[in-house]
Amino acid sequence: MAARWYVTVPTALVAALALLLTGCGDGGGGGTPRSPGGTTSPAPPSPPGGDETVEDDIDAAVRATDGFWSAHWTELFTGGYRSPQVSGAYDGAAPDVPLCGDEPLPDxxxxxxxxxxxxxxDLDLMRQGHRMGDAWVYLVIAHEWGHAIQSRLNEELVSxxxxxxxxxxxxxALFGAARDGTLRIEEGDTRELAQALAALADATPWTDTTDxxxxxxxxASFSRGAESGVRACLPDVVR
Ligand SMILES: [Zn+2]
Structure with a gap:
């Protein structure tokens, strides 16, 4: 991915992501983190221009994600948008790891x-994921930002x-930023996003609130937001 250079996200890319997703759901592979993309798409293993450092991609992901929420909040929700603080990278293995409340941030x-x-x-998490492709960094940041958004919503809007x-x-947020022209999503990114989501997934289906x-x-959940936007992420009763 790259920030702030290109204007459009072809709808074909959204369709390609949906294709990947459909394939992943019916494999019955017990949640093995393997993309089925090889059978449906000749997407390159890494995107062109993907030589940004992990720090560059982190900065771009923060700008794109915050920019999306800042631009669209008032279309979606009452009140004004407040960005969360960006504490940024930490070393989860260090003795002086920062605290969240009384708890050290997780390694x-x-x-x-x-x-x-x-x-x-944790910068190690970002570096390791970044070796698989830059989409990892965007996913992790936009996901955590999603939790910040949840904390700003009325209870009935939180799933x-x-x-x-x-x-x-x-x-x-990421595909919305692409539509806004603040983020370019390249062909290889759709596969990388699916691979990152699979690598970060639980081995078993969702059963309780911590899963x-x-x-x-x-x-499937990421794809729903990518294709249909924020409202599609809200519980059925309030949509
Ligand atoms: Zn989370």
């Missing part, structure tokens, strides 16, 4: 911390499946 993970209203990520809703909000959902659930 090799990323968080939205309600107590401080900030988003943060019990909060992690899947955060994926949906991430899809809505992230299995690979097909995470991909």
């Amino acid at each position: 090799d993970n990323a968080v939205y911390c309600p107590a401080g209203d900030y988003v943060a990520w 019990l499946a909060g992690e899947l809703q955060a994926d949906c909000l991430a899809g809505a 992230h959902g299995d690979a097909s659930e995470r991909i």
Whole structure:
């Protein structure tokens, strides 16, 4: 992905993501993190121009995600938009790891911390994911931002499946930013996004509020937001 250069996201790309997702859901592979894209798309393994550093991509992901929510909040919700703080990178293995409330931030993970209203990520998690493709960084940041958005919503707008809703909000923000022209989504990104969601998924389907959902659930939820926008991420009763 790249920020602020190109104007449109071809709808064919959204369709390509949907194709990937459909394929992933019917494999019956027990949530194995394997993209079925090889059978449906000749997408290149890495996008052209993908030589940005992880820090560059983090900055671009923050700008694109915050820019989307800032631009669209008032179309969607009452009140004004407040950006969460960006605490940014931490070293989850260090003895002086920052706290969220009384809890140290988790190693090799990323968080939205309600107590401080900030988003943060272990730099190792970002570096490792970035080697698989830059879309990882965008997904993680937009997902944690999704939790910040949830914290700003009335209770009835927040899904019990909060992690899947955060994926949906991430899809809505990233593809919404692409439609706004603040983010360019390249062909290889759709596959990378599916692979990242699968790699970060639970092995079992969603059953309670702390679950992230299995690979097909995470991909389907992200895709719903990407295709249909923020309102499609809200619980049925309020849509
Ligand atoms: Zn989450």
